[in-house]
Amino acid sequence: MILIFYYSLLRYNVFEPSQFILFDNYLKLFSDKTFWQTFINSLIYLLVTPILIIISLILALAVREATSGAKFFRTIYFLPVVTPIVIVGIIWRWIFSEDTGLMNYLLSLLSLPKIFWLTDYPTNIISVMLVTIWRGFGYYLVIFLAGLAVIPKGIEDASRLDGASYFQQAYYILIPNLKPTITLIFVISSTAAIKLFIELYILIPGAPMDNKTIMLYLYRHAFERFDLGYGSAIGVVLFLLTLGFSYVNVKMMERS
Amino acid sequence: MKIKFSRFAVYLFLIFAAIVSVFPFIWLLSTSFKGAEEIFSFPPTLIPNDFVFENYSGVWKAISFEKYFVNSLIISVSTVVLTIFLSSLAGFALARFHFRGRKIIFLIILATIMIPQEVIIVPLYTIILKLKLADTLIGVILPFAVTGFSIFMMRQAYLSIPKEIEEAGIMDGCSYLKFWWKVMMPMTKPTIATLTIFTFIVTWGDFLWPLIVLKSPENYTLQVGLSYMIGTFINNYRFVAAGAVLATIPVIIVFLLMQKYFERGIFTGAAKG
Numbered sequence: 001m002i003l004i005f006y007y008s009l010l011r012y013n014v015f016e017p018s019q020f021i022l023f024d025n026y027l028k029l030f031s032d033k034t035f036w037q038t039f040i041n042s043l044i045y046l047l048v049t050p051i052l053i054i055i056s057l058i059l060a061l062a063v064r065e066a067t068s069g070a071k072f073f074r075t076i077y078f079l080p081v082v083t084p085i086v087i088v089g090i091i092w093r094w095i096f097s098e099d100t101g102l103m104n105y106l107l108s109l110l111s112l113p114k115i116f117w118l119t120d121y122p123t124n125i126i127s128v129m130l131v132t133i134w135r136g137f138g139y140y141l142v143i144f145l146a147g148l149a150v151i152p153k154g155i156e157d158a159s160r161l162d163g164a165s166y167f168q169q170a171y172y173i174l175i176p177n178l179k180p181t182i183t184l185i186f187v188i189s190s191t192a193a194i195k196l197f198i199e200l201y202i203l204i205p206g207a208p209m210d211n212k213t214i215m216l217y218l219y220r221h222a223f224e225r226f227d228l229g230y231g232s233a234i235g236v237v238l239f240l241l242t243l244g245f246s247y248v249n250v251k252m253m254e255r256s
Numbered sequence: 257m258k259i260k261f262s263r264f265a266v267y268l269f270l271i272f273a274a275i276v277s278v279f280p281f282i283w284l285l286s287t288s289f290k291g292a293e294e295i296f297s298f299p300p301t302l303i304p305n306d307f308v309f310e311n312y313s314g315v316w317k318a319i320s321f322e323k324y325f326v327n328s329l330i331i332s333v334s335t336v337v338l339t340i341f342l343s344s345l346a347g348f349a350l351a352r353f354h355f356r357g358r359k360i361i362f363l364i365i366l367a368t369i370m371i372p373q374e375v376i377i378v379p380l381y382t383i384i385l386k387l388k389l390a391d392t393l394i395g396v397i398l399p400f401a402v403t404g405f406s407i408f409m410m411r412q413a414y415l416s417i418p419k420e421i422e423e424a425g426i427m428d429g430c431s432y433l434k435f436w437w438k439v440m441m442p443m444t445k446p447t448i449a450t451l452t453i454f455t456f457i458v459t460w461g462d463f464l465w466p467l468i469v470l471k472s473p474e475n476y477t478l479q480v481g482l483s484y485m486i487g488t489f490i491n492n493y494r495f496v497a498a499g500a501v502l503a504t505i506p507v508i509i510v511f512l513l514m515q516k517y518f519e520r521g522i523f524t525g526a527a528k529g
Contacts, residue, residue, distance in 0.1 A: 059273055062270050063270065066270060073273075073274055079277060079508065082508070083504055085463060086463050086479040086503075087503060090482065090486060100295065105300055134276070138277065142519055195372050195374040201463075231378050232379070235376070238374065239371070
């Protein structure tokens with residue numbers, strides 16, 4: 001960790017001896033238009049977090065209502081989670097493909113025009129977001145179920161006797177009690193979103209850097225151009241962002 | 257009547273989500289059995305007209321699939337064994353020994369959980385370079401052979417064992433190491449099971465780190481090999497699909513066999529915050 005701060009102050013690549021250049025890497029970074037574009041893309045990509053929270057919460061509530069088969073559904077929803085991301089990318093790249101893909105076939109059934117899922121910007125970011133949501137919701141669902149399990153049954157029973165409808169119950173009792181779980185999922189999912197790499201690497205390898213996220217920019221500089229100093233500077237920015245999420249986490253915990 | 261309707265709606269919703277979850281896998285499986293023309297057929301067919309197995313033998317020949325599979329297996333199994341062994345020792349020491357700086361060491365270990373792998377990947381790579389381990393399987397295994405998370409889990413497991421057992425063991429005159437191996441370690445079996453499956457699935461699917469470390473094709477893992485394969489075989493999607501199916505089978509089997517332990521791991525992981 002300390003090393004990365006140190007490296008970020010060096011002109012450091014594998015071809016020549018390293019040199020101390022103080023903040024030059026950062027100055028270069030802050031005036032680097034492509035970097036800012038990847039930064040913005042990463043922020044756009046963060047939208048997966050609220051969507052994932054909503055979907056997995058609703059599904060968790062539904063699984064909880066299911067009297068039989070709850071375990072079966074949980075297992076099914078979990079399959080995408082354990083599947084290696086590279087495989088997930090392979091599957092979806094085929095589904096999103098322009099001419100032979102399943103998505104465009106479905107659109108044609110509804111006589112809608114073709115969408116270039118993986119080549120148009122920002123459609124391609126949205127496609128990648130869809131994949132992230134598909135792969136992630138089963139994981140957060142299990143965390144939600146764990147959070148739901150510790151809410152005392154008594155509160156619910158009491159409110160049911162008072163004549164609360166299911167939705168009132170969910171809104172006034174379950175969700176406020178789930179606050180710590182929601183915060184936790186917010187942090188896990190945002191941290192995962194900000195360091196997104198593999199999905200993009202597999203799904204849109206050919207797209208220009210402007211369509212990609214911070215982590216791919218880091219990879220490009222550190223491991224394709226071997227500019228480890230510049231790569232480290234990007235790494236520091238990434239670190240500060242994840243630290244920011246942890247800070248938000250702590251703050252929200254304190255308030256509740 | 258109203259209750260019946262809402263129950264129906266709940267199941268409808270659950271089934272819909274289940275289809276969305278599973279369908280892409282079925283599609284992959286179906287593609288892997290299709291013939292050369294059929295994958296481009298329009299409208300697409302879900303069940304192949306005639307099942308073709310040549311894609312599986314094809315992918316076996318087209319890339320050194322066997323080699324990649326073995327590499328992935330070596331990396332995953334060694335990582336699991338090392339993780340269990342090292343974090344058991346560290347967890348035992350942190351839970352049971354009283355020494356100076358124990359708290360600080362534990363805090364530092366906890367702090368490492370908060371830092372994503374991606375952030376420290378550049379310094380990690382330079383360390384591996386300096387150790388002359390770049391492009392070796394050991395270079396892939398070593399940095400993740402023990403993690404803050406695994407030490408934390410093992411420590412919790414040892415903490416939950418009652419003190420009396422330890423005292424009894426010491427009275428019987430066991431050496432500490434023997435006592436740990438014979439008495440304490442077997443008592444943490446459920447946690448070891450959780451950690452084993454967790455580590456296996458994560459390592460098997462890991463991509464970024466092997467991609468950076470491994471440069472020569474004979475050292476690739478399955479994930480890295482497949483990722484290069486989509487680059488070169490983009491028009492031969494059937495082979496890629498067959499390869500993807502083969503690469504997914506191990507994790508699905510491990511997951512289905514030990515699901516109970518896997519979900520427990522998520523709970524502990526979630527609880528740590």
